[in-house]
Amino acid sequence: MKLAFSIAKRFLTSGKTQTLMIALGIAIGVSVQVFIGSLISGLQNSLVDKTIGSSSQITVKAAETGNYISDYADKIIVIEGVSTDIEIVSPAVNQSGALVNSESSEPVLARGFDFSRANDIYQFDQKLVEGRLPVSNNEVVLGIDLYNTMALSLNDTVEFQVPLVGTTSFTVVGVYDFNVKQINQTWILTNLDTLQDLLSIGDEVSQIEMQVKDVFAAEELALVVETTLEDSNLTVDNWIAQNAELLSGLQGQSISSLMIQIFVMVSVVLGISSVLAITVLQKSKQIGILKAMGIKDKDASLVFLFEGLILGILGAILGVLFGLGLSYMFTTFAIGADGNPVVPLYIDFGFIALSAGIAVAAATIASLIPARKSSKLSVIEVIRNA
Amino acid sequence: MPKILELKKINKIYGENTKVPTQVLFDIDLSFEESSFNSIIGQSGSGKSTLLNILGTLDKPSNGSVLINQIETSKMKKNQLSNLRNETIGFIFQFHYLLPEFTALENVLMPYQISKRPITKEVLARANELLDLVGLEKVKNNLSINMSGGQQQRTAIARSLMNQPKIILADEPTGNLDSDTTEQIYELLREINKKYKTTFIIITHDRHIAEKADRIIEIKDGRINLDITK
Numbered sequence: 107m108k109l110a111f112s113i114a115k116r117f118l119t120s121g122k123t124q125t126l127m128i129a130l131g132i133a134i135g136v137s138v139q140v141f142i143g144s145l146i147s148g149l150q151n152s153l154v155d156k157t158i159g160s161s162s163q164i165t166v167k168a169a170e171t172g173n174y175i176s177d178y179a180d181k182i183i184v185i186e187g188v189s190t191d192i193e194i195v196s197p198a199v200n201q202s203g204a205l206v207n208s209e210s211s212e213p214v215l216a217r218g219f220d221f222s223r224a225n226d227i228y229q230f231d232q233k234l235v236e237g238r239l240p241v242s243n244n245e246v247v248l249g250i251d252l253y254n255t256m257a258l259s260l261n262d263t264v265e266f267q268v269p270l271v272g273t274t275s276f277t278v279v280g281v282y283d284f285n286v287k288q289i290n291q292t293w294i295l296t297n298l299d300t301l302q303d304l305l306s307i308g309d310e311v312s313q314i315e316m317q318v319k320d321v322f323a324a325e326e327l328a329l330v331v332e333t334t335l336e337d338s339n340l341t342v343d344n345w346i347a348q349n350a351e352l353l354s355g356l357q358g359q360s361i362s363s364l365m366i367q368i369f370v371m372v373s374v375v376l377g378i379s380s381v382l383a384i385t386v387l388q389k390s391k392q393i394g395i396l397k398a399m400g401i402k403d404k405d406a407s408l409v410f411l412f413e414g415l416i417l418g419i420l421g422a423i424l425g426v427l428f429g430l431g432l433s434y435m436f437t438t439f440a441i442g443a444d445g446n447p448v449v450p451l452y453i454d455f456g457f458i459a460l461s462a463g464i465a466v467a468a469a470t471i472a473s474l475i476p477a478r479k480s481s482k483l484s485v486i487e488v489i490r491n492a
Numbered sequence: 493m494p495k496i497l498e499l500k501k502i503n504k505i506y507g508e509n510t511k512v513p514t515q516v517l518f519d520i521d522l523s524f525e526e527s528s529f530n531s532i533i534g535q536s537g538s539g540k541s542t543l544l545n546i547l548g549t550l551d552k553p554s555n556g557s558v559l560i561n562q563i564e565t566s567k568m569k570k571n572q573l574s575n576l577r578n579e580t581i582g583f584i585f586q587f588h589y590l591l592p593e594f595t596a597l598e599n600v601l602m603p604y605q606i607s608k609r610p611i612t613k614e615v616l617a618r619a620n621e622l623l624d625l626v627g628l629e630k631v632k633n634n635l636s637i638n639m640s641g642g643q644q645q646r647t648a649i650a651r652s653l654m655n656q657p658k659i660i661l662a663d664e665p666t667g668n669l670d671s672d673t674t675e676q677i678y679e680l681l682r683e684i685n686k687k688y689k690t691t692f693i694i695i696t697h698d699r700h701i702a703e704k705a706d707r708i709i710e711i712k713d714g715r716i717n718l719d720i721t722k
Contacts, residue, residue: 109605120593395589398550399603399651400578402571486551489585 110408113396117389117409118416128381129420132465135374136425139367139461141432146363148452150356154321157352160228160284162315163345164192164328169338174199174310181314181335188334191319191327196223197311199301203268205248205276205294210256214294216246216266218301218311227317230282230295236260237280243300247280249290266294266304274304321345367461371468378417379472382410386476386483393480394488407477414473421469422462429458493525495562496658496691497547502556504542504714516542517553518714526658527689529682531696531705539714540695541663547693548581548661549573561658578607582652582690586664589648590636596623596647597632603654622650626680642673649677653684660684662694666701678704 118125166185168175175181178197185195199218204211221239225231230239235250237260246266248258258264258278267273276296284290302308316331318324328344335342346353386393393406430453437447504517516539524530534540545551546558549565558565560580565573582603583589590599600619601611609615623632626646631639636647645665652660662681666674678701685692694705702708710718 109608112605116593391589392591392593395585395591396602396606397574398548398577398583398589399606400574400576401606402574405606486545489545489550 107408109401110405111412114409114412114416117385117392118413124381124385125417125420128378128417129424131377131381132374132417132421132469133424133428135370135377136422136461136465137428137432138370139465140426140429140458141436142363142366142370143457143461144429144433144451144453145436145449146359147454147457148450150359151452152450153352153356158321158345158349161345162196162227162313163318163321163324164316164331165343166314166316166331166335167312167341167343169341173339174307174312175314175340176310178309178311178314184334185314185316185331188331189327191323192316192331193319194223194226194315194317196220196227196315197298198224198313198315199298199305199307199310200312201268201271201301201305203266203271205252205256206265206267207256207258207262211267212252212256213292214252214266215292216294216296216301218296218298220298224315227315233282233284235281235283237278240279240295240297240300243297243303244274244276245279245296245300246276247282247295248278249293250281250283251287251290252292252294253278253281255291268304271305274300276300371464374421374465375468375472377472378414378469379475382414382417382473382476383479385413386410386479389480390483390488393483394485397483397485398489403481406483407481410473410477410480411470414469414471414477415466417473418466418469422465425465426458426462429461493528495523496526496560497524497693498559498562499523499543499547500557500559502543502546502553502558504539504546504551505554508554516714517546520556520714520716522709522716524659524691524693527685527691528707529685529692529694529705530707530709531694531702532709532711533696533699533702534711534717535697538711540711543711544661544663544693544695548583549577578603579655580658582655582657582660584645584648584652584660584662584665586667590644590651592635592637595633595635596628596639596643596650599636599647600632600651600654603651607655619650619654622653623647625684626650642669642677645669645673645677646680649680649684653688653690656688657690659691659693662692664695664697666696666698674698674701 166175182195182197185192197220201216203214203216205214221230234247237247239247260278262278264276264278265273266276298311302310318327324344325346328342332342397406433451433453437451440448442448499520499522502517502520503515505513505515507513520543532540532543542551546553549558560576565576568576591602594602597619600622604611604615620632623629626649628643628646628650631643636644639647666677669677681692684690696702707721708718709716
C-alpha cells in the first residue's frame with residue numbers, strides 16, 4: 107500500500123502540468139455540481155419561502171362549515187406537545203362580509219388574530235406600510251389596495267356588515283402590503299375578541315394555524331396532529347394537499363437538478379478514466395520494470411487506484427473552492443433592482459461534502475479500468491516493445 | 493559447484509495458435525554454476541534474449557522446465573514468481589529501465605521497497621555503498637533522467653544488486669555505451685562477481701567482451717552452437 111501510494115504520488119508530481127489539468131477537469135465538474143445544486147436549492151427555498159413562508163402550513167378547522175372550535179387554548183397546548191417540529195401555533199377567526207363607507211362597499215374577509223402569535227406566521231409588522239397593528243377591540247388594518255380603492259385615511263371609521271349577523275364599526279389603524287393583490291384587496295385584520303363578539307361565539311375560533319420547521323414534512327405532521335387531537339368535529343389540512351402543483355413544480359426542479367448533476371459526474375468519470383488509461387500507456391515501461399523487479403500485480407494496479415484517489419481529492423478540494431467562488435460571484439454580480447441577489451443561493455455544506463465525496467469516489471472508480479490494465483500488463487511485452 | 497540455474501528441454505514457440513508459428517528455441521539444455529561469470533553470444537534473432545527472459549521467469553517456455561535454486565518454476569503462481577524474482581534475480585537491461593521519476597538512490601532502493609521491508613539505516617547504508625561501488629556517490633540524488641547513459645547503466649547495476657540476488661541477468665548491458673564505458677562496466681561486473689559471489693549471465697554481441705567471461709555460450713538459430721568453459 108505504502109509503496110503503491112508513494113509511486114503514485116511520484117508519478118503525479120513528476121508530471122505536474124498533466125496532474126493539474128486532470129485535477130482541474132474534476133474540479134470544474136465538482137464546481138458545476140456545487141453551483142447548480144446551491145442555485146436550485148436556493149431557488150426552491152426562496153420559492154417555498156415566498157409562497158408558503160408567510161402562511162399557515164397546517165390548519166385545523168371545524169369539520170362542518172359554520173362550526174367553530176371550542177376550547178382552542180387546550181388544543182393549542184396539545185398541538186404544541188405533538189412535535190418540536192411545529193414551531194408556531196396560532197388561533198384565528200374568519201368572517202366574510204362587506205366593508206362599507208360613505209363612498210363604496212367592498213367584499214372582504216375579516217381575520218381575527220392573536221397578534222402575538224400570528225405575527226410569527228405572517229410577519230405583519232414587516233408588512234405594515236402605515237400606522238400600527240390593532241391593540242384594542244374594533245381596530246382594523248387594511249390591505250393597501252383596499253385602502254386605496256375605498257379612498258380611506260388612518261383613523262377613519264368604516265362599517266363591517268355581516269348578513270344575518272349584524273354590523274359593527276371599525277377604526278382603521280394601519281395599512282399592510284402583502285405584495286399579493288388578492289390578499290391586499292380582501293383581508294382586513296383585527297383581534298380575536300372583535301370578531302368573537304360580533305359573531306357571539308364566546309371563546310371559540312374558526313381555525314388553528316401552524317408553521318413547521320421542515321415544510322416538506324407538513325403532510326406527515328398534519329396526520330400526527332389529526333390523530334393526536336382525535337376529534338371527528340375537526341379536520342386538519344396542510345399546504346402540500348392544497349398546493350399539489352407547486353409541489354410537483356418543486357419536484358420537477360429537484361429532478362432536473364439531479365439529472366444535470368448525474369451527467370456532469372458521468373462526464374467527469376469518463377474524462378478521468380480515459381486520461382488515466384493513457385497514463386498507463388505512458389508508464390507501461392515503468393510498470394514493466396517494476397514487475398521485472400518483482401512488484402505484485404495487485405500493487406501495480408494500486409498505483410493507479412491511488413492516482414485516481416489523489417486526483418479525486420485534489421479535484422474535489424479545488425472544485426468546492428471554485429463552486430463557492432462561483433456562487434459568491436453570482437450573488438455579488440447577479441443582483442436585482444432592489445440590490446438583493448436574483449436568486450438567493452442556499453449553501454448546504456452537507457450537499458457540498460456529498461458532491462466532493464462523489465467526485466472522489468468517481469475518480470477512484472474511474473481508475474479501476476487503468477488499474478486493471480496495469481495489473482494485466484506483461485513484462486515481456488514491455489521489454490520486447492522498448 | 494552446485495547448479496543455481498538449470499534449463500531442461502526448453503522449447504519456445506511464438507504464435508503457437510496461429511497459422512505460422514515461429515519456433516525460436518529448440519530443446520535447450522543448459523545449466524549454470526553458482527558464482528560463475530557466463531556470457532551468451534549470438535546474432536540478432538538467434539533467440540538469446542528469449543532465453544534470458546525465460547531464465548529470468550519473465551517469459552514462459554512453451555515446454556521444458558526451468559529450475560532456479562533447484563526449484564521448478566513452471567508451476568509457481570504469478571505472485572510466487574514475483575517474490576522469486578525480487579529475492580533471487582537482478583536484471584540489467586540494455587535500455588537501463590530506470591524509473592525516470594525517481595532519483596538514482598530511490599531507484600536503487602526500489603527492489604528493496606518492493607519486498608515491503610522497512611528501510612532501515614543499514615539498508616540505506618547498503619544502497620549508498622552500492623552507489624559508491626559503481627562510482628555514483630556525487631549524483632545519487634539526481635533524477636535518473638538527468639544522468640548520462642553510463643551513469644544510468646551504473647545505477648541499474650547498483651539496483652540489480654540491492655537485494656543481494658544470487659543471479660544477475662544482463663541483456664546487452666553495454667549495448668548503447670561507448671567502448672571506454674563498456675570496458676569500465678565489465679570491470680565493475682567482474683569485481684561484483686568476485687566480491688559478492690554473484691552468478692552473472694550476460695548477453696552480448698561483442699566477442700571481445702564475451703571472451704572475458706569464464707564461459708561462452710553461442711546460440712545460433714535457437715540452438716546451442718558452442719559452449720566453451722575456460
